[in-house]
Amino acid sequence: MPDLLHHLASFARFAAARGEREHHDADAMRELASKPLELTRGLELEWLGVAGYRLSYEGQTIYIDPYLSRVPLASVIRRTPAHADPSLHERFLRPSGRVVGVLVGHTHFDHAIDVPAIARRYECSAYGSSSLVNLMRLHGLAERAVQVEPQRRYELGPFTVTFVPSLHSKLLLGFAVPFDGELTCEHLDALSPSAYKCGQVWGIHIEVAGMTFYHHGSANLIDEAVPHGGVDIFLAGIAGRSFTRDYWMRILPRLQPQTIVASHFDDFFRPIDATMGFSTNVNLAAVGDEVAAVSRDFALATLPPMQPVVSSD
Numbered sequence: 013m014p015d016l017l018h019h020l021a022s023f024a025r026f027a028a029a030r031g032e033r034e035h036h037d038a039d040a041m042r043e044l045a046s047k048p049l050e051l052t053r054g055l056e057l058e059w060l061g062v063a064g065y066r067l068s069y070e071g072q073t074i075y076i077d078p079y080l081s082r083v084p085l086a087s088v089i090r091r092t093p094a095h096a097d098p099s100l101h102e103r104f105l106r107p108s109g110r111v112v113g114v115l116v117g118h119t120h121f122d123h124a125i126d127v128p129a130i131a132r133r134y135e136c137s138a139y140g141s142s143s144l145v146n147l148m149r150l151h152g153l154a155e156r157a158v159q160v161e162p163q164r165r166y167e168l169g170p171f172t173v174t175f176v177p178s179l180h181s182k183l184l185l186g187f188a189v190p191f192d193g194e195l196t197c198e199h200l201d202a203l204s205p206s207a208y209k210c211g212q213v214w215g216i217h218i219e220v221a222g223m224t225f226y227h228h229g230s231a232n233l234i235d236e237a238v239p240h241g242g243v244d245i246f247l248a249g250i251a252g253r254s255f256t257r258d259y260w261m262r263i264l265p266r267l268q269p270q271t272i273v274a275s276h277f278d279d280f281f282r283p284i285d286a287t288m289g290f291s292t293n294v295n296l297a298a299v300g301d302e303v304a305a306v307s308r309d310f311a312l313a314t315l316p317p318m319q320p321v322v323s324s325d
Contacts, residue, residue, distance in 0.1 A: 045314050
């Protein structure tokens with residue numbers, strides 16, 4: 013009950029000052045996006061919005077949780093079918109050379125809806141949970157689906173990828189994960205936003221060009237599974253962090269990242285070509301103080317959406 017009251021009070025404060033809060037979040041994003049990100053020469057990193065990224069090196073590319081075909085809130089409420097829009101892939105995806113894989117942390121619609129179409133477009137495999145395999149099978153792409161094994165090293169071109177067992181934050185006022193369970197839909201015309209069940213959740217560890225990245229789009233964790241130390245860049249989805257007890261205190265001492273890149277704070281119901289908004293009560297402006305309360309040794313940044321970042325060398 014105390015946690016419920018805390019979450020309700022937090023939402024009430026947000027609702028009472030929503031305009032001011034979003035103004036502060038916009039200021040924080042501009043400041044964080046102005047900070048340079050140190051990358052190995054030849055590496056490119058692009059934020060696609062929400063928890064989605066493109067990472068490219070030596071003419072080869074991986075996508076992580078790419079989400080371009082934004083589902084309007086009305087579709088969630090009405091449970092209408094939700095599918096990818098290939099025209100958005102044509103406009104916004106800019107892989108450097110060959111796409112060697114699509115990596116999926118979990119199968120909620122804002123992480124997985126575009127994955128089958130991208131795998132088909134670039135003739136590559138998608139890596140993730142059994143729920144992802146079911147989704148790919150629905151699209152006639154079972155042969156391009158890889159159900160990953162925890163801690164196994166997957167060599168994808170220059171990228172070495174390891175999937176780390178994880179959890180999803182309990183966004184429903186701290187009590188439950190939305191759309192929890194396995195994706196078991198049997199027909200594409202029944203694939204509504206709520207049919208994109210969460211499935212197994214993964215953190216994704218990536219090694220490339222002498223750098224290490226840890227992608228975590230779900231803001232919860234299995235403490236003992238998180239890698240210990242040495243991560244250069246932590247791609248941190250922050251939307252659900254307030255629903256996970258001591259999130260930063262638990263994950264940052266384990267990862268010891270040089271830089272935290274915040275993401276999954278934008279309004280993922282808005283079209284990708286619309287002016288960016290912020291998720292409800294996400295409070296990006298508070299992240300700096302939250303991280304500093306653990307340690308001031310961690311740099312904090314974010315990326316401007318759809319603008320590739322390359323080495324400054």
